Amino acid sequence: MAAQRYAAAPWLDLVGLWRLFNLHLARVVEAVPASVRRPLRTRHTLHEIAWQTVPQDQPTTLEYFMRNDVRHLEHHNFELD
Numbered sequence: 145m146a147a148q149r150y151a152a153a154p155w156l157d158l159v160g161l162w163r164l165f166n167l168h169l170a171r172v173v174e175a176v177p178a179s180v181r182r183p184l185r186t187r188h189t190l191h192e193i194a195w196q197t198v199p200q201d202q203p204t205t206l207e208y209f210m211r212n213d214v215r216h217l218e219h220h221n222f223e224l225d
Contacts, residue, residue: 166217173210181207195219 150158182205190198190209195216198204 176206176210181205181210
């Protein structure tokens with residue numbers, strides 16, 4: 145984080161960057177077919193990286209990870225539009 149110098153960037157630039165990045169992610173999420181989003185996966189790192197973690201020994205889905213990310217943004221009252 146320090147190497148990216150967020151603290152030195154203008155706040156409105158950062159908000160704009162975050163907004164556009166998340167709009168891009170929303171388009172990517174929308175394009176992922178259910179056949180990829182929904183299969184259970186037994187190998188994951190959501191016990192380490194998810195906002196609402198999943199135990200390492202519990203299967204989960206890519207869809208869970210995607211929805212977890214949206215819930216995390218909502219938790220911060222972040223709106224994309």
